[in-house]
Amino acid sequence: xxxxxxxxxxxxxxxxxxxxxxxxxxxxxxxxxxxxxxxxxxxxxxxxxxxxxxxxxxxxxxxxxxxxxxxxxxxxxxxxxxxxxxxxxxxxxxxxxxxxxxxxxxxxxxxxxxxxxxxxxxxxxxxxxxxxxxxxxxxxxxxxxxxxxxxxxxxxxxxxxxxxxxxxxxxxxxxxxxxxxxxxxxxxxxxxxxxxxxxxxxxxxxxxxxxxxxxxxxxxxxxxxxxxxxxxxxxxxxxxxxxxxxxxxxxxxxxxxxxxxxxxxxxxxxxxxxxxxxxxxxxxxxxxxxxxxxxxxxxxxxxxxxxxxxxxxxxxxxxxxxxxxxxxxxxxxxxxxxxxxxxxxxxxxxxxxxxxxxxxxxxxxxxxxxxxxxxxxxxxxxxxxxxxxxxxxxxxxxxxxxxxxxxxxxxxxxxxxxxxxxxxxxxxxxxxxxxxxxxxxxxxxxxxxxxxxxxxxxxxxxxxxxxxxxxxxxxxxxxxxxxxxxxxxxxxxxxxxxxxxxxxxxxxxxxxxxxxxxxxxxxx
Numbered sequence: 001x002x003x004x005x006x007x008x009x010x011x012x013x014x015x016x017x018x019x020x021x022x023x024x025x026x027x028x029x030x031x032x033x034x035x036x037x038x039x040x041x042x043x044x045x046x047x048x049x050x051x052x053x054x055x056x057x058x059x060x061x062x063x064x065x066x067x068x069x070x071x072x073x074x075x076x077x078x079x080x081x082x083x084x085x086x087x088x089x090x091x092x093x094x095x096x097x098x099x100x101x102x103x104x105x106x107x108x109x110x111x112x113x114x115x116x117x118x119x120x121x122x123x124x125x126x127x128x129x130x131x132x133x134x135x136x137x138x139x140x141x142x143x144x145x146x147x148x149x150x151x152x153x154x155x156x157x158x159x160x161x162x163x164x165x166x167x168x169x170x171x172x173x174x175x176x177x178x179x180x181x182x183x184x185x186x187x188x189x190x191x192x193x194x195x196x197x198x199x200x201x202x203x204x205x206x207x208x209x210x211x212x213x214x215x216x217x218x219x220x221x222x223x224x225x226x227x228x229x230x231x232x233x234x235x236x237x238x239x240x241x242x243x244x245x246x247x248x249x250x251x252x253x254x255x256x257x258x259x260x261x262x263x264x265x266x267x268x269x270x271x272x273x274x275x276x277x278x279x280x281x282x283x284x285x286x287x288x289x290x291x292x293x294x295x296x297x298x299x300x301x302x303x304x305x306x307x308x309x310x311x312x313x314x315x316x317x318x319x320x321x322x323x324x325x326x327x328x329x330x331x332x333x334x335x336x337x338x339x340x341x342x343x344x345x346x347x348x349x350x351x352x353x354x355x356x357x358x359x360x361x362x363x364x365x366x367x368x369x370x371x372x373x374x375x376x377x378x379x380x381x382x383x384x385x386x387x388x389x390x391x392x393x394x395x396x397x398x399x400x401x402x403x404x405x406x407x408x409x410x411x412x413x414x415x416x417x418x419x420x421x422x423x424x425x426x427x428x429x430x431x432x433x434x435x436x437x438x439x440x441x442x443x444x445x446x447x448x449x450x451x452x453x454x455x456x457x458x459x460x461x462x463x464x465x466x467x468x469x470x471x472x473x474x475x476x477x478x479x480x481x482x483x484x485x486x487x488x489x490x491x492x493x494x495x496x497x498x499x500x501x502x503x504x505x506x507x508x509x510x511x512x513x514x515x516x517x518x519x520x521x522x523x524x
Contacts, residue, residue, distance in 0.1 A: 001188060001189060001207055001225055001226045001227075001228045001230065001231070002188060002217070002220060002222050002224070002225050002226075003188070003189055003190065003191045003193075003194065003195075003222060003224045003225060003226060003430075004188045004189070004190060004191065004217070004220055004222070005168065005169050005190070005191055006133045006134065006136070006168040006169050006190065008217075008220050009133055009168075009187065009188065009190065010133075010134070012187065012188075012212060012216050012217055013027070013212070015216050016211075016212045016213065016216060019216075020213060020216070022211060022212070024059075024091075024092050025092050025095060026211060027210050027211055027212070028059065028062050028063055028066060028092045028096065029066055030209075030210040030211045031063045031066070031160075031161075031186050031208060031210045032062075032063045032064075032065070032066020032067045032069070032070065032096070033066065033070055034184070034186075034208035034209065034210060035063065035067050035127075035158070035160055035184040035208055036066070036067045036070035036071050036074070037070075038158075038182075038184050038206055038208065039051075039067070039071065039125070039127070039158055039184075040071075040074060042158075042182060043124075043125050043156060043158070045074070045075055045076055047124070048076075048124040048125040048156065049076060049077055049124060050076070050077045050079075050119065050122060050123040050124050050125070051068075051071055051076050051077065051078050051079070051123060051124070051125045051126070051127060052078075052079050052080075052081060052119065052120050052123035052125070052126045052127070053065075053067060053068040053071075053078060053079070053080045053081065053126075053127040053129060054081050054083065054107070054126065054127065054128055054129060054130050054146070054150075055068075055080060055081065055082050055083065055093075055097075055104070055129045055130070056083050056084070056129065056130040056131055056164070057082075057083065057084040057088050057089050057090075057093065058093060058131070058132060058134065059091075059092060059093055059132060060129050060130065060131055060132035060160055060161060060164075061082070061083075061089070061093050061097075061129050061130070062091075062092045062093030062094075062095075062096045062097070063129050063132075063160045063161070063186075064080070064127060064129025064160060065080065065093065065096035065097050065099065065100055065129075066096050066099075067127055067129065067160070068080045068100060068127075069096070069099060069100060069101065072101060072102070078102075079105060079119045079120075079123065080100060080102070080104040080105065081104065081105050081106075081107040081120070082097070082104045082105070082106055082107065083107055083108070083130060083142075083143065083146070084108075085106070085108075086106075105118070107146070108142065109142055110142065110145050113145070113146065113149050121153075123155065124155065124156065125155065125156045125157075125158065126150055126153075126155055126156070126157045126158070127157075127158050127160065128150070128157055128158065128159040128160060128163065128164050128178045128180060129160040130143065130146075130147075130164035130165075130178070131162075131164040131165065132160070132161045132162060133161055133162050133168035133190055134168075135164070135165070135167070135168075135174060136167065136174075137174065138174045138175040139165050139174055139175040139176055140175065143164075144175060144176045147164065147165055147176045147177065147178055148176060150178060151178065151179045156181045157178060157179065157180045157181050157182075157203075158180065158181065158182050158183070158184060159178055159180035159182070159183040159184070159202065159203075160183075160184055160186075161183070161184070161185050161186045161190075162183060162185065162190055162192065162193060162202065163177050163178040163179070163180045163183060163201045163202050163203075164177065164178045165177030165178060166178070166192055166193075166198060166199070166201055166202065167192050167196070168190040168191065168192045168193075169190075169191055169192055170191075170192055170195075170196050171191070171192035171193070171194070171195050171196015171197065171198055171199035172192075172196050172197055172198055173198040173201065177198060177201050178201065179201045179203070180201060180202055180203040181203045181204070182203050182204045182205070182206065183202040183203055183204070183205050183206070184206050184207075184208050185205060185206070185207055185208065186207075186208050186210050187207075187208075187209065187210050187212050187217075188207065188217060189205060189207055189226040189432075191224070193205055193226075194226065194418050194430040194432075195224075195430075199418070200417055200418070204432060204433055204434070204435070204473075204477060205226065205432035206432070207226070207228055223425075223426050223427045223428065224427075224428050224430070225427065225428070225429045225430070226429070226430055226432055227421070227429050227430065227431050227432055227466050227469060227470045228432065228470075229470065229504060229507075231429075231463065231466050231467075232459070232463040232464075232466050232467040232470075233504055233507075235454075235458075235459045235460075235463055235467070236467070236501060236504045236505055237505065238505055244277070245277035245278055246277055246278070247277060248275055248276055248277030248278075248456065248457045249276050249277055249278070249326035249327070249453075249455075249456025249457050249458065250276070250277065250278040250279070250280065250324060250325045250326050250456060251268065251271040251276045251278070251279045251280070251325070251326065251327055251328075251329060251449070251452045251453060251456045252280050252282060252321055252322060252325040252327070252328050252329070253267045253268040253271070253279065253280065253281045253282065253328075253329045253330070253332075253449070253452070254282045254283075254310075254318060254328060254329070254330040254331075254334070254347070255267055255268075255281065255282075255283060255329070255330070255331065255332040255333050255334055255445075256281070256283035256284060256287040256332070256333045256334065257284060257286075257287055257308055257309045257310075257333055257334055257335045258284065258286040258287055258290075258305070258307070258308045258309075259308070260287075260332075260333030260334075260335070261283070261287045261290050261291065261333070262333070262442065263332030263333035263359065263442065263445045264281050264283055264287075264332050264333055264445075265281065265291070265295060265298070266332070266442050266445040266446050266449065266490055266491065266494065267281075267329050267332050267358075267445045267446070267448045267449040267452070268280070268281040268298050268329075268449065269295065269297070269298060269449065269491075269494065270445070270446040270447075270448070270449025270450050270453065270494045270497070271329065271449040271450070271452050271453035271456065272297060272298075272453065273449070273450070273453070273494045273495070273497045273498060274449065274450040274451075274452075274453025274454055274457075274468075274471075274497055274501075275453055275454070275457055275501065276326075276452070276453035276456040276457060277456070277457075278299070279297070279298055279299065279453075280298070280299040280300070280301055280321070280325070281298050281299070281300055281301070282300075282301040282302075282303055282318055282321055283300070283301075283302065283303065284302070284303055284304075284305035284308075284309060284310050284311075284314075285302040285303065285304065285305050286305045286307060286308065287305075288300055288302035301317075301321055303317055303318065304317070306339070308335065309334060309335045309337055309339070309340055310334060310339070310340060310343055311339065312339045312342065312343075314343065315342070315343050315346045315347070318343070318347065319346070319347070319350055319351070322350075322351050322353065325353060326353060326354075326455065326456040327353055327354045327355070327356065327452050327455040327456050328347065328351060328353060328354070328355045328356070328452075329355075329356045329358070329448050329449060329451075329452040330344070330347065330355060330356070330357055330358070330361045331357050331358040331359040331360050331361025331362060331364075331448070332358055332359045332360070332444075332445045332448065333359065333360065333445075334359070334360045334361065334364075335360055336360055336363045336364055336367070340360070340364050341364045341365075341367060341368060344357075344361055344364045344365060344371060345368075345370065345371040348371040348372070348374075348376040348377065348379075349371065349374060349375075349376070351377055352377050353377060354377055354378040354379070354380070354455050354461050355376075355377055355378070355379045355380070356379075356380045356382065356448050356451050356452045356455070357379060357380070357381050357382070358381075358382045358383075358444060358445070358447075358448040359387070359444065359445070359448075362381060362382075362383050362387045362390070362391060363387065363390060365391065366387070366390035366391045366393070369391070369408070372408040372409075372410065373408070376409075378461050379409075379410045379411070380410070380411045380412075380413060380451060380461060380464075380465050381410050381411070381412050381413065382413040382415060382444060382447060382448055382451070383412070383413075383414060383415065384414075384415045384416070384444060385414070385415075385416060388401070388412075388414055391404065392404060398428075401414065401420075401422050402422060402426055402428075405422045405423060405424050406424045406425075406426065409424050410424070411423060411424075411461065411462065411465050413447075413451070413465055413468075413469060415444055415447070417434065417436065418430050418431055419431040419434070419469050419473070421465050421466060421469060423462070429466060431469050431470060431473055432470070432473075433470055433471075433472075433473030433474045433476070433477055434472070434473030434474075434476050434477065435473075435476055435477055435480050435485055436485055437476065437479070437480045437484070437485030437486065437488040438473070438476040438488065438493065440488055440489055440490055441489075441490060442489070442490030442491070443472075443476075443490045443493060445490065446472065446490050446491070446493050446494045447468060447469070447472045449494070450468040450471060450472055450494075450497060451464050451465055451468035451469075454467055454468055471497060471500045471501070471504075472493060472497075474496075474500045474503075475493045475494070475495075475496035475497045475499070475500050476488070476492075476493050476496075478496045478499060478500065479492045479493060479495075479496055
């Protein structure tokens with residue numbers, strides 16, 4: 001889903017109203033109901049019975065009034081706080097203010113925040129409908145105090161369209177900005193939600209359709225997108241009854257060393273959690289001796305070693321293992337040595353099935369990129385910033401990353417809070433799920449397994465990368481809802497992947513056609 005600027009969104013709104021005859025009041029109703037439905041799903045009444053909605057005097061505030069009306073109808077205890085005098089509200093916002101089935105509370109100065117009768121302190125969820133994407137000036141006065149008060153309370157927060165105070169174009173806080181748990185952005189995501197120094201204040205991002213025809217945005221040309229399920233959901237359908245394990249592919253994970261056994265195990269097991277039918281872990285004999293019998297769903301292929309890592313003689317055996325496999329996941333915990341660099345080079349020069357390269361496979365390549373210069377199979381590289389910096393041999397910049405992907409014909413999954421997927425064609429996809437709790441050992445190994453598991457099932461390599469990143473983040477979000485961010489471990493994420501897949505399959509599959517990635521022979 002393409003990212004747009006403030007001005008492009010305003011133009012699209014005008015075209016919908018003036019050229020298609022869609023009333024602005026209908027757009028506001030659709031927006032408010034869509035956000036309310038998202039809240040009902042993500043913040044159910046059982047856990048968040050009391051909701052405070054903060055409404056500015058513009059259209060964003062009008063959206064907030066609609067949200068409050070629906071939540072009240074659905075049984076939530078709702079309090080609406082208006083941040084201007086009633087007589088200052090106009091147009092569609094005033095219409096929806098008058099439709100509220102209860103009287104709003106005026107919130108105009110600091111003492112109102114500290115009123116012991118106020119329900120703000122006790123509400124379980126706050127809805128930020130203060131400022132929309134039109135804001136382009138630094139905030140001043142009481143609203144700054146309000147935003148700081150809300151941020152310091154650390155309660156769950158849903159922002160409507162954009163975090164109030166965040167610039168829609170630059171991702172900079174205009175003096176102060178809401179720290180949202182989730183932003184429900186309208187029609188199309190705004191650039192400032194994912195790019196810019198303060199874009200993390202948007203939290204997780206969901207896109208709410210509001211009834212604007214898709215073709216009105218076709219003229220917007222941009223190579224930057226937000227990852228949403230519409231890009232890959234059509235590949236996740238209920239399974240046919242007449243199927244078996246071979247129907248869903250076989251992942252070969254090449255990983256591990258004497259001191260690092262767990263990384264490869266998590267990758268191989270995560271591939272099964274992602275739905276792969278079979279998973280084999282090839283690892284050095286010295287690492288295999290440490291494997292617990294409880295991991296009985298994994299097939300193991302011990303390889304010759306030098307006492308610590310894979311030995312030079314293991315390449316021939318590994319190449320034999322590739323037969324009848326669907327995808328290779330390579331790198332977690334293998335270490336770095338001259339022999340390992342030769343092994344990685346040999347794999348990339350000989351195999352034809354897709355490869356997902358992570359961790360030490362990337363560290364080996366960073367010392368000699370020759371294997372990527374030659375003809376190689378379709379590859380997904382999943383570096384964290386440190387690994388990417390080593391691959392570039394310089395500080396990270398968007399230009400250098402784009403050039404790397406194009407030059408070596410690889411898909412890059414640059415792991416971070418806003419994980420980015422960079423394609424050889426120049427497109428960049430930003431992730432909209434995940435949380436800081438996922439900054440934990442092994443989370444990247446699980447992601448490698450998830451992407452590999454999707455490729456094994458026949459999901460095209462681009463959509464497998466997009467789905468893997470989004471689902472990995474969504475699974476992490478489900479974990480934090482139950483346990484919080486502190487203490488989350490990597491396998492918690494993998495355990496939630498089937499639940500996310502269930503969500504995708506049970507929701508309505510979109511009609512959007514899947515993206516196509518046209519690559520060069522020997523690469524992607």
